[in-house]
Amino acid sequence: MESIKVFAPATVANVACGYDVLGFALEGIGDELIITKTESPGLTITDIHGSNHLSKKPEENVITVAAQALIDSLTKKPDFGLQFELTKKVQPGSGLGSSASSSAAAVFGVNQILGEPFSTTELVRFAMEGEKLASGVPHADNVAPSLLGGFVLIRSYNPLDVIPLQFPDELCATVVHPQIEVKTSDAKKMLRQQIELRDAIVQWGNVAGLVSGLAQGDYGLIGRSLQDVIAEPIRGILIPGFAEAKQKSKEAGALGASISGSGPSIFALSQGMKNAQQVAEAFRKLFEDIGLESYVHVSPINAKGTQIIK
């Protein structure tokens, strides 16, 4: 295999009550990466399409940092080099796991070229090195669903324990990205490091409800559980129109809605594409009324994760 083209989906992390532990993958939106073998060793980024802000220096881009982490863990190093051509379709700073899509694509593609020395789940820890570069924290709640697809739980970081969750077929997502940028590192700083025990209990009651609703295909329970009393009340303030968007999404038929990642994107979950489309319409109209440009995407939950394309 001399060259490979890989698609890694955008993702929604945090998922309301699932702050820092839950994420899911989207269909039809993600980064594309072409990886080509070269004779001279080392990692090179040749082109980045779709963003002007990303560095091509190997130590400054999540692609090469994640790929290097994978290669560093091999006993037998490859005797060839790799060059990368990235097409970004997930906007950096959107809250849709932009850096995670790139990192996932890199480790998945490199693993393929090397003859799959690692399982897809094992790739998560290498992709996390990309996240560390991007946000200062090696979180896994975007890279894991981008790689594995579906709904994914990060039960534990120490040791890393990545759990694919069951979820019902008709579950669909609507995401809206109001065109303002929120940095993950800034949004993380806003959170209090101490929280009320009673709030934490509400949160883990809802996490348990969400996981049970997903497993049992109980859409009503999923909707009732999509609450976040920890991060959303603080981070929602950063997103213009957030409270209205939540309200409108429910009126349009969504099960529930919250902030995607650390924002500014907002996600809603619905039963069926028809409801998800209605929610998309409601989001579009709201941000038009506010006078803020927005990008809206509708998709089923992506069950496949990162894939070779073409």
Added chain:
Amino acid sequence: MESIKVFAPATVANVACGYDVLGFALEGIGDELIITKTESPGLTITDIHGSNHLSKKPEENVITVAAQALIDSLTKKPDFGLQFELTKKVQPGSGLGSSASSSAAAVFGVNQILGEPFSTTELVRFAMEGEKLASGVPHADNVAPSLLGGFVLIRSYNPLDVIPLQFPDELCATVVHPQIEVKTSDAKKMLRQQIELRDAIVQWGNVAGLVSGLAQGDYGLIGRSLQDVIAEPIRGILIPGFAEAKQKSKEAGALGASISGSGPSIFALSQGMKNAQQVAEAFRKLFEDIGLESYVHVSPINAKGTQIIK
């Protein structure tokens, strides 16, 4: 129906990471209650077997308080009275939901005598009034599993949302009750009302893992998720031999172990009765070595909940 005899099982609440939101029911241990119609209205407790410390005054016993809450919610009041004869087989202060078993038996039996105006799930809120009398807090994580059986999630208290969880057939429990008394109200006071966000995230990652493990029948995941970083480190101190008991239970084949309710009982979960029996032996031996009398019980998860007997 002039008279009815009811069995309500003992329960394990908190369930490690599920502090205040999860509980499950045991088989073969619980309170028995005979309820008999009387001509003169009002509620009377005639006998209490198995405990000398419980009041027979209707306003001071959880049975009559829970039953009265049910009757108060009826538009058409019964034109007869009820008398109660209680046989306590769950020791008060054991941490095995002693007051909850009595309350569950009372509301279940009274509902039967009245021709089932309420579903079993609807009875939870009346039984909670018994819990309020017993501990000052109307918690539901013992009464709900005692009434419904199985593993139960209290997703929310406001509004009350009681969710029966899926769980695998071979799941078995071992409980040991070292013969010392810990009051729920005292154990609650010891907990800090503010906790670290990072600890809360660990806890809700584990809750999500436990619910997923139960739903998927993944015993390994159930075991890895049975961790409590919030209540156990503080409450474990109150229970002589707790750390050793946890250690010994795992060596004997348990998936995991933690404090039952607010203690002093300890529960362990295992795959299959054989493992659960081995854990029971380990518990017996440990408390014998410590020189503390202990009561040990082994059972599958009780899927039936409160039942009419005889």
